[in-house]
Amino acid sequence: MGTGAGTAGPTQNMYKCDNVLTEEYDVFINAGPAAAMRAPGHPQGCFALEQVIDELAEKLNLDPLALRDKIDEHPARREERRIGAQLANWSERHKPGADAGPIKRGLGMAQSVWYRIGDLDSSAEVRITRDGSVELLSGVQDIGGGIRTVLAQVVAEELGLEVRDISVRIGDTNFPQGPASGGSKTTNSITPAARNAAYGAKRQLLEQVAPLLDTTAEQLVMSDGKVFAKNDPGKSLPFKQAAARLKTDEIAARAGRNDDYTSDSEGKENSPRSRRITYGGLQFAQVAVDTETGIVKVEKVWAVHDCGRPMNPLFLESQINGGILQGISYALYENRVLDRNYGFMLNTNLEQYKIVGSRETPEIKVHVVEHYLGLSSTDAGGIGEPAKIPTAAAVANAFYNATGVRMRELPMRPAAVLAALRQRKEGAA
Numbered sequence: 001m002g003t004g005a006g007t008a009g010p011t012q013n014m015y016k017c018d019n020v021l022t023e024e025y026d027v028f029i030n031a032g033p034a035a036a037m038r039a040p041g042h043p044q045g046c047f048a049l050e051q052v053i054d055e056l057a058e059k060l061n062l063d064p065l066a067l068r069d070k071i072d073e074h075p076a077r078r079e080e081r082r083i084g085a086q087l088a089n090w091s092e093r094h095k096p097g098a099d100a101g102p103i104k105r106g107l108g109m110a111q112s113v114w115y116r117i118g119d120l121d122s123s124a125e126v127r128i129t130r131d132g133s134v135e136l137l138s139g140v141q142d143i144g145g146g147i148r149t150v151l152a153q154v155v156a157e158e159l160g161l162e163v164r165d166i167s168v169r170i171g172d173t174n175f176p177q178g179p180a181s182g183g184s185k186t187t188n189s190i191t192p193a194a195r196n197a198a199y200g201a202k203r204q205l206l207e208q209v210a211p212l213l214d215t216t217a218e219q220l221v222m223s224d225g226k227v228f229a230k231n232d233p234g235k236s237l238p239f240k241q242a243a244a245r246l247k248t249d250e251i252a253a254r255a256g257r258n259d260d261y262t263s264d265s266e267g268k269e270n271s272p273r274s275r276r277i278t279y280g281g282l283q284f285a286q287v288a289v290d291t292e293t294g295i296v297k298v299e300k301v302w303a304v305h306d307c308g309r310p311m312n313p314l315f316l317e318s319q320i321n322g323g324i325l326q327g328i329s330y331a332l333y334e335n336r337v338l339d340r341n342y343g344f345m346l347n348t349n350l351e352q353y354k355i356v357g358s359r360e361t362p363e364i365k366v367h368v369v370e371h372y373l374g375l376s377s378t379d380a381g382g383i384g385e386p387a388k389i390p391t392a393a394a395v396a397n398a399f400y401n402a403t404g405v406r407m408r409e410l411p412m413r414p415a416a417v418l419a420a421l422r423q424r425k426e427g428a429a
Contacts, residue, residue: 003033005040010049010389013278014113015071030343036182038323039114039385043330043392050110050393051406064109064397065090076371077111077280080304083367084109087302088284097404102292105299106402110393111282114184114386116308116375122189122257123176126155126197128205129250132240134159134166136197140178140190141171145384146315147186153312154191154378158198160222161239176254184382187311192376193257199377200253208251209242260375277373281305281386283324285362285394289402291421294414298328298362298395306371308381317366320387324364327391329355335411 008022057067065081072078085091093107124138136155142148152166159166169175179189206217209227213220213235221230228236237245262277286300303320310316333354337346347353372379392410400406405424409416 005036007041007045007048009042010045010113013115013276014049014074014111015053015068016073017071031338032343032345038326038388039112042112042114042385042389043327046110046112046389046393047331047396047410050390051396051400054108054397054400055406068111072111074113074278074280076306076369077282080280080282080306080369081109081111083369084282084284084302084304087304087365087367088286088300090284093401096401099402102290104289104291104402105286106289106398106400107284107286108394108397108399108401109282109284110390110397111280112386112389114279114281114382114389116188116260116277116279116373116381117183117185118257118260119179119185119189120257120259121177122179122193123254124151124178124190124194124197125176125252125254126194126201127250127252128159128201128243128246130244130246132243134161135169136166136194137169137172137175138178138190138194139171139173139175140186141181143181145181145186145319146312147181147190150187150191150311150315151194154194155198158195159202159239161225165225176256179257184307184384184386186382187380188308188376188382189257191311191378191380193255195377196255196258197253200255201251204251204253205242205246208246209237212245213237258376262375277375279305279307279371279381279386281307281383281390283327283390283394285391285398287395287398287402289399289417291403294417294421296332296395296399296412296417297360298332298398300363300365301328301391301394302365302367303387304367304369305383305386306369306381307383307386308375309372309379310368310370311378311380313368316368316383319383320366321364323384323387323389324391325356325361327388328360328362328395330388331392331395331410332356332360332412335413 003026006024008024054064057064099105124136127135136151148168152163152168155166156163179186206220210217215229219229220227225239226236227242282304284302285298288297288299301324339346396407405420
């Protein structure tokens with residue numbers, strides 16, 4: 001993880017507890033520099049914290065979900081626990097190590113916290129030309145999250161057009177400044193600016209078209225590719241005909257990202273992290289542990305997440321799938337091997353640096369909770385980080401449910417698994 005990321009975020013922000021003190025510091029070693037990767041510090045923090053919560057529940061003779069209901073006040077996570085328990089058939093979960101035979105299965109869960117992060121240096125411009133073309137311009141870039149399509153959706157919705165009618169031009173520093181693609185903030189930052197710019201361009205168009213329809217701009221709406229009067233749909237023009245009546249070759253409007261509709265006390269980014277507006281998200285995992293070979297297989301994952309208003313369900317589900325696969329890689333396979341004398345990484349290839357592959361990919365079920373907060377003109381949030389955070393912890397808790405043994409270190413490779421099982425067996429002898 002990147003320098004300064006820390007792992008205490010979940011401990012500080014997920015559960016109600018007044019007696020929390022965390023101290024962290026970076027340790028520099030003779031190796032290459034670290035860099036941020038999808039929720040810096042939080043998968044590591046949750047791996048520890050969520051196992052501790054499960055251990056506490058066992059000591060108190062409580063169901064792990066029941067304990068979380070008592071100490072976690074986040075409204076979305078409360079509903080997500082209920083939904084996830086139904087999807088994963090949690091009520092049928094057996095006691096740790098109850099399976100007979102060498103293959104033992106277990107069910108575990110873990111939850112996450114991430115923050116509503118916005119970048120006010122986020123702007124967009126929308127242009128409408130006489131030929132009916134619509135363009136959106138912004139310096140934001142698309143690194144695979146699908147923001148290009150989402151921007152087209154936002155502008156199309158505001159103008160009453162189809163997504164295919166919008167030309168999106170992004171990633172150029174000559175365009176209005178866009179946000180960076182980090183911190184799960186891109187959609188939250190740029191879509192309100194895009195919608196507000198589209199609204200500004202729409203208002204200009206309606207002002208010019210209103211006299212042609214013998215009405216006022218306030219009485220006009222744009223929908224289904226037409227401009228028409230609210231109270232008299234017969235007064236209408238197709239969008240392209242309306243654009244052809246513009247007094248100039250082009251009209252344009254530019255807008256930036258405004259502050260969220262909230263006060264400092266409700267959680268703006270400049271407030272203490274403990275008061276920030278946060279998103280939830282949790283995952284249930286079913287694993288199979290071969291106690292003879294030490295191989296751990298994640299068979300199923302149920303992911304229940306919230307991220308404000310979902311903008312594109314297909315992209316959203318894809319982001320969650322990707323986060324889960326990265327989390328499984330972190331839990332079971334990824335292991336950097338360093339030359340202790342020189343600090344060189346010795347397994348800089350995908351043959352020896354293992355990640356999850358097609359054969360290791362589990363069945364994944366995604367459920368998205370639409371948790372509207374009413375904080376911007378699109379109310380979008382972010383899902384890039386939350387999708388990864390609880391995965392390794394859920395796998396670890398499922399491993400314990402399967403075997404009755406806790407894994408304190410990652411990755412859970414066969415040698416480490418066999419050593420932990422052997423230590424437990426020798427301790428019980």
